[in-house]
Amino acid sequence: MRRKVVKIGFIGAGSIGSLFGGYLASIHSDENPLELSFFGRRDHVVAINKEGLRLTVSDKDIFLKNIKAYEGVKDFTGSSEIGEFYKFDFLFLTTKAYDTERTMIQFKSLIESSNWFIILQNGIGNEALVKEYCNKNKILRIVTSHGALLEDYGHVFHTGVGFTKIGFAYLKPDNSNVSDYGRAEESLLFLKNLMSAGGLQTEFVEDIIKCSWEKVFVNIGINAIGALTGLKNGQLLENSSLRKLMGKAVKEALEVAHVKQINFSNRDYVELMYSVAKKTYDNKNSMLQDVLKGKPTEIDFINGRIVEFGKKLGVEVATNELLTVLIKGLESSF
Ligand SMILES: NC(=O)c1ccc[n+]([C@@H]2O[C@H](COP(=O)([O-])OP(=O)(O)OC[C@H]3O[C@@H](n4cnc5c(N)ncnc54)[C@H](OP(=O)(O)O)[C@@H]3O)[C@@H](O)[C@H]2O)c1
Structure with missing residues (x-):
């Protein structure tokens, strides 16, 4: 049996x-031991x-001691056991969408040398930003409806179970x-x-960009209006x-989406959005949570993208x- 260490960042x-990294860190494999690196904020x-x-799942705690964490590239490459020639097999981007460009510049060397770069964010058009800094054929996207909350430094809660889908952002059988x-x-x-295997059941889809739109339809209906009114989804x-x-x-x-020729099924997405709001009656959506904390929102990648594309x-x-405009106005009052 050939043993290959899999390097994931x-x-x-x-x-x-932390949720996805935590589940991956819980895997024990002799054949493919995982080496996990987190890049995040100091605390x-x-x-x-x-x-x-x-990692808290339902009422159970899982303690994961096999993750190394760093603040940035220098901290990482300067650590004696790693060095500057380290090459990630899979490198994930899990910042908020508005931090993408800054982060791509900051982590350029690690992103360039990685085999695969995976965008795990909400929003539409994120891959177009990323491809300005990275070979587009190695970009993957993940769309997930799992919920996570960093309750305290070093402590993440799995707040809601959902689906996870993965696919190539650009690569297709007919363009390679x-x-x-x-x-x-x-x-x-x-x-x-x-x-x-780590516990996040994942499906491979041929058109992940379509999936990113489908998820955003729900956000488009709920997020900004919830954030402006302070109401929970069901209210x-x-x-x-x-x-x-x-x-x-x-x-x-x-x-x-129709004019952009994104290929949708005949599903009623307005009804889908209403049904998600009903099912998550007591949730304060993520944009409302950002506003309540006085933090920036992902509006540019949700409703803002529709405005940008619609105008074009x-x-x-x-x-x-x-x-x-209203959400941006609210943000400027923080
Ligand atoms: N949380 C969920 O349940 C969930 C579910 C599905 C999808 N998503 C999507 O996933 C993405 C991430 O959301 P999240 O909730 O995980 O956000 P989050 O909790 O704010 O995590 C992002 C982290 O990245 C840090 N960061 C930003 N730029 C950095 C840099 N250059 N170097 C190191 N750290 C950096 C942020 O620090 P600062 O806060 O100090 O900037 C923050 O700690 C979003 O697109 C979101 O919509 C989230």
């Missing part, structure tokens, strides 16, 4: 990065290096030669199986004017434009 290890880094990562695509697919399936549905506004925002996004394509996007 998370840049921007906060809530979702979280110090807590992990001192006590390990605590057959053996290149075959090898790439093998690597992707290896990662998919690894995540499933939004009880106000008929707000409910109508949520539907209008999603219908505009659907029209933009001549599609009416007045509702999304108003929501974007």
